[in-house]
Structures are given as structure tokens and as C-alpha cells.
Amino acid sequence: xxxxxxxxNKQAAELVAKWYDSPPLAYVHSFGCQQNVNDGEKxxxxxxxxxxxxxxxxxxADLILFNTCAVREHAEQRVFGNVGALKRLxxxxxxLIIGLCGCMAQQQSIVDKIRESYPFVDIVFxxxxxxxxxxxxxxxxxxxxxxxxxxxxxxxxxxxxxPIRRDSNFRAWLxxxxxxxxxxxxxxxxxxRGRERSRRSADILAEFKELVDAGYKEITLxxxxxxxxxxxxxxxxxxxDLLNLLCTVPGxxxxxxxTSHPKDASRKLIDTIAAQDKICNHLHLPVQSGSDRILAxxxxxxxxxxxxxxxxxxxxxxxxxxxxxxxxxxxxxETEEDFEGTLELIRKVGxxxxxxxxxxxxxxxxxxxxxxxxxxxxxxDRMARLLSVQDEIARKLVADMTGQTQRVLxxxxxxxxxxxxxxxxxxxxxxxxxxxxxVGSYAMVHLTGSRGTVLKGELV
Numbered sequence: 001x002x003x004x005x006x007x008x009n010k011q012a013a014e015l016v017a018k019w020y021d022s023p024p025l026a027y028v029h030s031f032g033c034q035q036n037v038n039d040g041e042k043x044x045x046x047x048x049x050x051x052x053x054x055x056x057x058x059x060x061a062d063l064i065l066f067n068t069c070a071v072r073e074h075a076e077q078r079v080f081g082n083v084g085a086l087k088r089l090x091x092x093x094x095x096l097i098i099g100l101c102g103c104m105a106q107q108q109s110i111v112d113k114i115r116e117s118y119p120f121v122d123i124v125f126x127x128x129x130x131x132x133x134x135x136x137x138x139x140x141x142x143x144x145x146x147x148x149x150x151x152x153x154x155x156x157x158x159x160x161x162x163p164i165r166r167d168s169n170f171r172a173w174l175x176x177x178x179x180x181x182x183x184x185x186x187x188x189x190x191x192x193r194g195r196e197r198s199r200r201s202a203d204i205l206a207e208f209k210e211l212v213d214a215g216y217k218e219i220t221l222x223x224x225x226x227x228x229x230x231x232x233x234x235x236x237x238x239x240x241d242l243l244n245l246l247c248t249v250p251g252x253x254x255x256x257x258x259t260s261h262p263k264d265a266s267r268k269l270i271d272t273i274a275a276q277d278k279i280c281n282h283l284h285l286p287v288q289s290g291s292d293r294i295l296a297x298x299x300x301x302x303x304x305x306x307x308x309x310x311x312x313x314x315x316x317x318x319x320x321x322x323x324x325x326x327x328x329x330x331x332x333x334e335t336e337e338d339f340e341g342t343l344e345l346i347r348k349v350g351x352x353x354x355x356x357x358x359x360x361x362x363x364x365x366x367x368x369x370x371x372x373x374x375x376x377x378x379x380x381d382r383m384a385r386l387l388s389v390q391d392e393i394a395r396k397l398v399a400d401m402t403g404q405t406q407r408v409l410x411x412x413x414x415x416x417x418x419x420x421x422x423x424x425x426x427x428x429x430x431x432x433x434x435x436x437x438x439v440g441s442y443a444m445v446h447l448t449g450s451r452g453t454v455l456k457g458e459l460v
Contacts, residue, residue: 012134032069045163227264286326290345291338330379
């Protein structure tokens with residue numbers, strides 16, 4: 001694996017300064033997961049490095065860039081709808097540059113569709129091309145090419161020291177690896193994000209120290225499967241070792257991470273969370289289904305019993321830990337018995353939060369060729385039943401915390417006027433009356449009750 005260090009593109013900066021009468025503005029919008037959000041922050045950083053400012057509306061922009069998601073069909077349709085709405089804007093403002101990047105742009109069928117149906121889109125590049133954006137803009141602005149629609153390719157390099165413009169000054173995303181080797185039968189991610197590539201621990205540690213020194217309170221480690229961190233590196237290190245290394249950094253902060261894969265999650269990971277005060281007492285461990293038959297068809301490489309064994313161990317070792325998970329309802333061929341298995345698993349684990357999805361067919365994946373006799377109504381009915389079960393569990397978990405006093409990270413305004421919203425280490429949210437100056441800092445809050453799945457509290 002080759003390491004590349006980002007370099008300032010002086011030619012691009014000079015060309016941008018010369019091309020525009022006043023400092024140009026860029027509108028960057030990221031769809032999808034936290035990794036995409038972090039990629040969007042890097043896109044903003046790269047653009048700022050060559051002279052672009054940022055704006056919050058497409059009407060103000062000289063450059064519009066959509067950083068896209070391909071996990072579900074609905075996400076793709078949203079992007080096409082947003083892109084289509086720019087046609088009139090481009091007609092009124094011919095000098096406007098419109099670009100599309102990210103996971104959708106890593107699929108040749110999407111690039112072909114943009115070429116044929118969206119002639120006003122100027123630039124298309126994939127997930128691993130952020131560092132090349134200045135050069136692409138050079139080519140576009142200089143008039144060498146009318147449109148730059150790159151053919152999707154997989155890139156094995158890891159780019160370090162990419163400029164970044166973070167969206168928050170107290171919460172930060174920190175990628176530790178890229179790509180995925182799992183090839184779950186329903187998932188397009190390995191095809192668009194490529195094979196797993198871990199960053200060197202020294203590079204992660206250096207960025208982590210910078211964030212702590214800058215005052216960041218919550219640092220979330222990112223990867224498609226953080227539990228497989230370390231594969232392919234020259235150093236002997238796994239994810240638990242990396243967590244222990246980062247926790248040696250002095251400072252007032254806490255660590256979260258996502259996403260974990262159950263087949264690689266271990267007792268060593270649970271022991272590490274239990275031993276390190278700076279790691280949050282919350283585990284997001286996507287199970288997807290409570291049926292061994294469906295899990296095998298999904299190519300998940302674990303059983304319900306193995307999953308529950310790890311969750312029981314976590315409950316034993318980490319008092320007060322909470323869990324969240326992803327569930328797919330209506331996977332091809334899912335029977336009522338399979339679905340009942342999922343409901344049973346949900347009840348046994350007692351999740352604090354579930355991210356639930358009705359199966360979305362992704363062309364190019366193995367599941368897309370599987371027979372899918374379940375009707376849409378059956379799928380939506382099952383989803384409603386699942387949400388009802390989960391809501392009851394979550395409400396009880398939240399209500400049971402009443403009377404405790406907890407340290408929370410204050411994140412922003414609450415739903416009611418004069419209140420703020422904060423997050424506990426176990427990922428539950430509490431709302432309480434306080435001054436806005438507390439946002440971005442820690443506060444002690446006494447939990448007085450709940451409203452739905454949100455805690456209510458009083459500042460101590």
C-alpha cells in the first residue's frame with residue numbers, strides 16, 4: 001500500500017484567482033454516511049486551499065459539488081432530483097461549475113447516465129479522487145475540456161495530510177481505514193469504496209493529537225469495518241491496540257467509533273472499552289437479521305448465538321453500556337419465521353436505538369439476483385411491527401435512567417425554547433434549560449424524566 005502526501009496545487013490557486021473577478025464560492029453537500037460527511041469536509045478543505053470560500057445556497061455558488069451515497073436506491077434518486085434542479089441555474093449562470101463525486105460516481109452506469117441525461121454537469125470523479133480535484137478544476141477552467149467525467153477506477157493509495165474544513169469545532173470524524181472486504185450480498189460498498197486499506201497508527205495518532213490539542217471533545221473513529229483495522233500494515237496492530245494507543249493522549253475528550261462488524265468484534269474489544277474511561281459506553285454493532293438462514297444468505301459470517309454471546313459479555317463487563325444496530329427488513333426470501341427471529345433478538349439485546357431499512361435492491365450485488373417474493377405491503381407491515389417493539393424497549397431504557405446525574409457533551413439547541421441538547425457517554429440524548437454558551441463543552445446534568453426516547457434534565 002502506497003502512502004501519498006497531499007501537496008498544494010499552486011497552479012490551480014493562481015488560475016482560480018485569475019479566472020474569477022472576486023473570490024469564488026463553493027457549495028458542497030454530502031449525502032449518506034459519516035465517512036461521506038468526513039469526505040465532504042476534506043473536499044471543502046481542498047477547495048479552500050486553492051482559494052474558494054464556502055456558501056450555504058446553490059444560488060450564491062460559483063461551484064456546486066454533490067458528494068453522493070449509493071447504499072440505497074432512494075439515496076440515488078434524491079441526488080438525481082437535486083442535480084436535475086440545477087439545470088435552470090446553469091442556464092442563468094453559464095460560468096457555474098457543477099460536479100458530482102462520491103460513491104455514485106464510482107459506478108460506470110451512473111457516469112454514463114450523467115453523460116447522457118445531465119449534460120450541464122461538468123465534473124464527475126469517484127470516492128478516492130478528492131486530492132485530484134484542484135487539477136480537475138484547472139482543466140475545466142482553462143478550457144482544455146468541456147466536461148470531465150472520469151471512468152471509475154479503484155485506487156490502492158492512502159492520501160495523508162489532505163486539508164480539511166471541519167463542520168464542528170468540538171466533534172470530529174477521524175478515518176482509520178478505508179474500503180471493505182466483506183462483500184455482504186446486499187451491499188454495494190465494497191464495489192465503490194474498494195478493498196480495505198488501513199492508515200498507519202503513527203499518522204492516526206498525529207491527527208488525533210492535533211484534534212485534542214485544538215480542543216475537540218468527541219472524536220469518532222471511522223471505517224467500514226473498524227474491527228478489521230491493521231490488516232495489510234507492516235506493523236502488528238489491531239483495533240483494540242489502536243484504541244489503547246489513542247487513550248494514552250492526555251486531555252479532556254472521549255472516543256466513539258463506527259462501524260463494527262460482528263464477525264470481527266472480539267472479547268478483546270469489549271475488555272478494552274471496559275478498561276478505558278475515554279471510550280464511550282456504547283456499541284454500535286449491526287446485526288441486520290435475527291435469522292441464521294438469512295445471515296448466511298447475507299454472507300455475514302456469524303450466527304445469532306455468536307452475536308448474543310458477545311452482547312452478553314459486553315453487558316457483564318461494562319455496566320450501563322447501551323447498544324445500537326442496523327436491521328434490514330424484507331431481505332429476499334425472508335419468511336415470517338425469519339422475521340420473528342429478528343424480533344426475538346431485538347427483545348433479548350434491548351437496543352437503545354435501531355437504524356432500520358426495508359431491503360433496497362442494488363444492481364451488481366449478489367442479493368439483487370435472488371428471488372424476492374415478499375410483497376411491499378408485507379415488508380412495510382413488518383417494519384411497523386418492528387418499530388413498535390423497539391419503541392417500547394427504548395422508552396423503558398430511557399425512563400430507567402431517571403434520577404441519575406450524568407456528564408454530557410452539550411451539542412446544540414433542544415426542541416423547546418431556552419433548552420439545550422446534550423449526549424451522554426452511552427449515546428442517549430438529554431434536554432435541559434441552559435445558556436447557549438455551554439454548547440461544545442461538558443456539563444453535569446441531573447436526569448429528571450423523559451419524553452419519548454429523549455431524557456429531560458436539570459443543569460447541576
